[in-house]
Amino acid sequence: MCYDVHASLKSQLKRAKHYGNKEAIKEIEEKIVPQTELPLFHAQGQAHKKLLIYTDKQPEYPTVSTWGLVPSWVKDTEQLKKFWNNTLNARGETIFEKPSFRYSAKNRRCLIYIDGFYEHHHFNKKTYPFHIHRKDGEPLILAGLWNEWTDKQTGEILNTFSIVTTEGNSLLSGIHNNPRLKGPRMPVILPDEIADNWLNPINDELDQKAIQELIRPYPDSELDYYTVDRLRGKAYIGNKEEITHKFEYEELEYDFND
Secondary structure, eight states: OOOEEEEOHHHHTHHHHHHOOHHHHHHIIIIIGGGSOOOEEEEEGGGOOEEEEEESSSTTSOEEEEESOOOTTOOSHHHHHHHGGGGSEEEGGGTTTSTTTHHHHHHOEEEEEESEEEEEEEETTEEEEEEEEETTOOOEEEEEEEEEEEOTTTOOEEEEEEEEEEEOOHHHHHHOOOTTSSSOEEEOBOOGGGGGGGGOOOOSHHHHHHHHTTOSOOOGGGEEEEEOSOSSSTTOOOSOGGGGSOOOOTTOOOOTTO
16 A cells, blocks of 8 residues: 655656756746645645646656546546545556556556655554655655546546555565555555656557556565654644654564565
């Protein structure tokens, strides 16, 4: 699963700054970024925050998108509210089959740049949040699906996205040990050198197979982790930079690298 993320402005704009010129970056910072809620030191999926995504239609220029994909067949805002929390993540194994995701899986894929994500570890009937990130400090590039939904009552067009997930690697197997789940999950993290392949068009079965082959666990050897302060309850400090800092729990001993 991936319901909690850390997304700084620097990471979200890395792709745009790599490909864009000074004028484009200035426009993005002055007109696009203010439409988001960045920086997001901690964003919970159920809050449906606005981030930047890079779509197959605009791979070098970010689009403001709300977390929680809304399929075109959703009738109205009432149905949307009942449905929305179910599409924060999309299981990679079934994105080409599930009605909520299959159109976007074939036609609308995107990349999401984040600093890291949070998962909860269960120990002695309590949960402890971990911040998971790349060892080299570079942004994680997540595989996503996106869609545009039109509110028929107002005419408003809502751009939305979902994070594609896959089976957890050995690191996530240690951290993400929720006993109520069948097994650990993690977002599909794309290696830098092949991330753009996720945006390739699908014209036949071979193209689809190539996309499906990208849906796999990221090497745990390239990830690092540490515990952070509470992300839920009365002790939660909110969307502040301190929430990303290491926080030790005396009662918790762990080493998931073994």
